[in-house]
Amino acid sequence: MNRDRIAILGGGMLGVCTALELARRGRRVTLIEGAADVLQGASRWSEGKIHLGFLYAGDPTLGTAKRLIPGGLAFAGLVSRILGRGLQEFATAEDEIFLVHRESVVDAAAFEAYAQRTASLVREAASRAGTLPYLTDASRTSIRLLSASELSEVTCSDEVIAGYRVPERSISTVAIANLMQQTVLDEPLVDIHTDTWVTGVRRRSDGRLELVTAAEHRALVHDGPFDVVINALWEGRPAVDATLGIHPPGPWSHRFRAAVFARGSGAGPLSAVLCTGPFGDVKRYADGRLYLSWYASGLLAQGDNIEPPRESAILTSARRDDILKRTLESLAKFFPAVRRLNEYTDEIGVNGGWVYAVGQGSLADGASTLHRRDRFNMTIDRGYISVDTAKYSIAPWLAVRIAEIVAPAS
């Protein structure tokens, strides 16, 4: 087992954390990435909410919250261990504000009841022995309804019918991607092949696995065979799985979402999210970075084929300009400080990534299966391990689970 040849497909948060976790256990791995560098996809360009389940009020079964809580609680501890440093300077500094929109698929009373049940699950999980500390003390998690005057300090919009302080935090994924990238580049047990597009995996007659790469990278096929192949390709994962006859556990969809990423100093809007549905949010991280998103302005492409509609998701400069303008206009109707963004930012741009989900429909529809995110799975077939990351916040925790399967601690 110690001599097993291991390939990890995909250099996002899941692939990189898994590579580093296996290296920590003394295993050499080959990490394969289609882009020119690792950590350039969804794991760099997200709002980095370290989910404790509060956003999924559209799933009153609590199934989504229950599946996200363990990984969310473990995120900061696991990433701090990998990076050898604390994460507070990259996190949002205060408990986030959840604003219930009047067109939310969950009304204020239902949101409050849901959030209280979720808070109780979080408290219970955080109090268990051995649980790593979250970005704030999660063992005392509770939610608080904002008074009318507190609410008026957060938003100027009468489309908001209630606001709550929720002890959930987010992290600047750009800052973490930079640090993780350097860490994996410095790790001698991880051989990184970038610019290598994987189109399939083939099982040989001896049971070992060969990679099939796009024509210009054929040489890599001879770099195999591998005893273990871990598919962490996110939006590219189902197409490669299909070459081994593996299919998603239910109807799925791909969406490309773009948002505004800025950096500045000093004041700026508070971190707040409009829930539940196709609205938007603002994040202000302690390092001065900002994330601003309006769902309808940033949704560039969506599809439900095995491959995502990549051609429709190209971020041209005209598209970036349009997304920037429409995102800020929409958010300014709720958060007046967004109008003065130029005063406190010196870097501003539009970027995005794919969201793959076992679920379909529109977020505006309460019956859409996208409101449930508990159907993510791991498929294991004789050395081939395919993992749906589902959320950035659970990637480090999933990486430990994968490493325990491939290289159990003795």
Ligand SMILES: Cc1cc2nc3c(=O)[nH]c(=O)nc-3n(C[C@H](O)[C@H](O)[C@H](O)COP(=O)(O)OP(=O)(O)OC[C@H]3O[C@@H](n4cnc5c(N)ncnc54)[C@H](O)[C@@H]3O)c2cc1C
């Ligand atoms: C706008 C936005 C907001 C989000 N907000 C949150 C949030 O607040 N909290 C949260 O937890 N999650 C959030 N997510 C989801 C989160 O970003 C993803 O779940 C997570 O980053 C996926 O990590 P990953 O490593 O699986 O994928 P990625 O980071 O995308 O890595 C996959 C890698 O595989 C490569 N690849 C793909 N196909 C191939 C191929 N065929 N051959 C070679 N390489 C290939 C890609 O180039 C990429 O580098 C958000 C996503 C977006 C887009």
